[in-house]
Amino acid sequence: MEYHYSHLVDPSSYDNEGLCDGIPLRVHRNSDLEEMGTIRLRNDWNFFVGPLPITSGGSMGPIYNFTSVTMPECRPDRLELVSYMVELGFLNDDSLDTTKVPEDVALTGEMVYRRNEGIDKAMIKDRKSGEGQILANFAKEMMSIDPERASEVMKYLRRDLRVRHNGIKFKDFDDFLEYRVVEDSGSDFLIALSVFGMRLTIPREEQQTCFELTRPVWAAAILTNDVQSWDKEYKFTQMQDKTDMTIMTNGIWVLMKQHSIDIEEAKRRVLQKVKDFVAQYVITLEKNKTRQDLSLDSRRLIEAMQTLSDLQLNRIKNGWPSHIVQVQPCHLHGTHVNGAEGTHISGIETPDPLLMEHLLDLDHAVIHAPARYIQSLPSKCIRDKAVDALNVWLGVPEADIIQIKQIINILHNASLMLDDIQDSSALRRGKPSTHTIFGTAQTINSAGYQIIQAMNEVRKLNDPQCDDIFSEEMGNLYKGQSLDLFWTFECTCPSIEQFLKMVDCKTGGLFRMLAKLMIAKSSLTSTPELATLMTLIGRYFQIRDDYMNLTSSDYAKQKGLFEDLDEGKYTLALIHAMGTAPEEQERLLRNILAQRRILGKLPLDHKKLVLDHLELCGSMDFTVTALEKLHTAILKEIEKIDQEYGQQNTLLISLLSTLKV
Template identity: 30%
Template sequence: MFNKPSDAISEDAYRGLEPSSSPFFPPLSPYKSSSPIPDEFLKGYYSRIEPRFNSMIHAEESAAIRASETEWIARGGCTFRGGAFSPAGSIISITLPECIHKKASVLLVSSSSAFIEDDIIDGELFVNFHESSTKFIDEDSPEYKAQRSFYRVIIDQIRARQYVDLLNQDGDGNAYVQSLEDWHNRSWEVLDLESQNKQNKSLEEYLDSRLATLGSNLYLMLVPFCFGFQLTPQEYELLEPLNSLVYKLCNITNDLESAVCDWIAHASYDKPDIPGNCVYIIMRDRDVSLGEARDILLEMFRVVELEAYELCQKLLESPPSANVKVYLENILLVPAGVVAFGINSSRYKANPEHPLYPPLQAKLKGLPRVANTKHALNSVIELYSETSKDSTRGVNRDISAWSVAAMPQKNPKPWLSEYPQLTEQVVMEPCEYIASMPSKKVRKAMIRALDSWYLVPHDSMEIITNIIDLLHTSSLIIDDIENNSPLRRGRPAAHMAFGMPQSVNAANYLFVKCLEEVQKLSPAAIHVYTEELRNLHIGQGTDLHWTFHGSCPSEAEYIRMIDGKTGGLFRMACRLMKADATKNHNLDANRLFTVMGRFFQIRDDYQNLTFATYSTAKGELSDLDEGKYSFMLIRALNNGSNTFDSKLKNLLQLRSRQGYLTPEQKILAMRCMTRSKSMEYTFTVIKELEAEVERILESLESSVGEHNWTIRAIMARLRTADPKMAYISQ
């Protein structure tokens, strides 16, 4: 528990909290390539870690960042508040001061686009923090939605190009790019934090929810990337508690520094309740002023930072591996750099004359709002005070807030009564369970990539994205049942958690929801939906037929099955978007996505039998247990020698009788496929498909007149390396 200090901070300290009189903590290791940030940039610095900057990239960082910002403007973006540069240095230079020069240079280019995207996500891109008049922003207006969608298309393309450049320049970047992409996806999909505050989440609950929704794995990938090493799964697990503390420190700092701008943006949109920010949660919970709330949060920062520092010391005494040692010596420089950046960046400054600028001495009721606001805060403190008195926090005990339909009614003859229809809550539970699992989000990325060509209206874009999401979720539930697969992405499959009847019903219900959605588009869209849904079921049924009857297809038959089963969702999205396009109406990308569907499926087959992480997620060599005819197995059976062909057929017969293969039988099957050269053959096919995707993509880009960097980034991330399958050759 963090108690309110007796004296609130002064108005002069509003932009930066008073410098700590205590000395810095002793460094965890000698510094090598960084220099201390000059005192002139440390007014208001409150971390106990000495702030430093990377002197090796200091000269080039300004030009690199401005190049990214110039690209944003050139593509049609608007002016924006402070980006990744501050007088003290760039966000990369001062959070990763000891970073390898080559790695830091790669990251500099992408840092500004990350800030721009953050402003698009939370809507602050549309707020002028330096004006002297109040302007209400209607986020429900078609104009706002269209502009926001357009800006997202631009930033998606910029970020994707930067990913491609990073992956081409640095072979170690794949894990970092994947974690960064996951972070971006979660940022767009995260639950609205204001709605969480309405449920009266405490400060700790709010910070925990940020950790759960946005996660801290970005740092676990970022630091190793910057120093050119990889952590083992055991090392990730060891560092996770420390990483959570670091992420909490960064969140606290962000909320301290952005409190003013967060309120101005919140009030400009005339939103109810409070912004998703620690400062305003403290104000609400404790009925304190803005200045007092910042004091409380500052004290929390210092306690968490001390805990993180002591944990680093403890882990360094272990002693750790060489890579973990480097991680521990540098990770606390990240939140220290965030503090130094926050107190210097123009990004967190607003005009004190702005009519929505929150006074330091004001409590929640006294904070300024747009004139004639429809949202008042008069009841916030009273509601919180009331609900906090008993154990059922967050429950509105005012009976007038209940609807008549929601209240239980005593009726001796319920069979004669009228009731509202049942909700879909129970039916949707298996679907929501599957949708919550970690995912590469490839289909959503593909839809955004297409939008850069077609520029679909915002409402139609949301409908199409929802249709593809729902169908994909339905297909995963059904696929696991039909393949008798117990795992989905490392967790129990839906039918293993909710039972088979409930899971089948839920998957079928999603078809109804999709039909409701597609009817909002056009009659042509309904035709596209039914045609591609037909292709999906025929493709899946053909695959099941081969497995059930033990009938090995030819390579051509297998490709036709993929075109219906895997390529169907991609083509559906493409055709639906083309029908609603506002530009490039005649651009036909069906062939591209058909070939990409083949690439994804055969790559998936290959990964299932070659990559440990994928096998762990789905179950060790699950395709062999499921009896599926993967591309490698088809090649081995149709083109292998009689000896290998006979052994594989015998193993498949045993699998059909046993329902599975033992680990020893799987190893024998893998040896047969390896010696028949089917693995090398499949790898060659994957590379040919990559080349064909590149050829078709270049042709489409040529007709449009610009690169589609999002598709290129997806292909770069999925590029398959030729693995040395040591365990097979043993």
């Protein structure tokens, strides 16, 4: 199996105590995306359900994050959503924390009742069901990305969300383990989630075989979890005043009752069984490399399952079982959680935060919020489609394609956030602009942070040439924007040549960047020269956008009626009119634009007057003619490259046809 999205961790940097010998530790290269999903779920939990469980550790670990290790080959474009679901599972589990007061047991019971409702429409409509709303939103987002694989995830999730009782009595340990693996491990759901995350296709006739082959890893995961959660489950059972302790569904307890042994001996035997199951799976993995009776994706899934277990959770979240120290969160920095004064955390001296070098990391949710908002708005994904179309010629590996798309989308959204501030735009894609919700200062800060994030993503391409491309084109983008802002502020009309140069820098910059990055990562020995094509596409895209702003009712709904005139932007049509109109008409246009500076925007009748003069000067027809010339030139450039490489780029031609005026 080829690994595209993760890297190996040096085995000498951690100690697995022999519990998973032969299982390598890999970490996803985009752990920041997992953190975004985790933080988003926690915010949603606070909003829809209530305060986080007081003992919640969640999926973010002190060194590595859970999903980044258990699903290291999850596609980056799906990692955030997968992590969102994983974190929901952790919060459900952590809500059973036995150190909480008895009232919290009632709350937990209510949550279990909610889980029993499943995710039926009745549950989704019930606004009191916070978790139901979270699951509904999760399902909707998954279905929009990949309906077929999402349906499988939701099918098994619905099945696994039914209530599980701690009241089943088992004949022996084998009977217990069979029940846990088949009925109580969530294995089908987690396999479906992995298939979704990795975008695998598992033939129906091979699905049962995949499950059977992965049984040892699920057994190992279950037993490791039993050791980890023993204290919590035992105390929770005591809190419920259970007199019949035989109903505990935990491997340690089953062995204690079956063999009349104490807790420590039962734990030792459970951990030995973990080692045995892992050893079995290592043999399965070795055989899997040469199997011919399974599809490639089935074999990829079997290999991927080696990390999808709570074995990895212990590495990340709690250390290995012998290292787990339970600290009751009764006091925090000298103050009890109920407000009473104190000086310790469960008897442990609390360090003075003023003198601590390493404090808890700041929450990233605030700085990501404006960017997440604009990402949520509807988009035609033109740049993503352009990347896919160019790859017909360039043959860039899929992992790099995903990375380049992510870079371009981060930069595009950051530029939109800044553009809306600089242009005083109230609407973006038919919704309130980001700065009207989060404030100008916070939006600027978030946009700047996104640009740094994009730079970090470029570095992950591991190519100095890509770093130079990023730096050069980002510089061009800012230079182009500076001219656009200068002409607007000074009410100075540029020449058509100056305008086109500004467009080449500002709009063409991102198109050239994506093309250059793709060429740098191309697997081909010879690649086409795309600079001219990208410059022409950038010009077409900007001039078309300006034209549609003046003529399209759909654009008016998305951005506001004739918004470019409110912003005082000099478009190709306006520049043509200013340069060809008689002196009296030109003076009239200048006076109207001057009023925009005084009023902050133009009244509707002033806008209509400007449009009348643009028509009189033939400027709208001039713009249409310019777009037709550009369209023809782009098609010729595509045809030239097609002939040179012997492959017709129908994707790019199709994309261009959707933009034709």
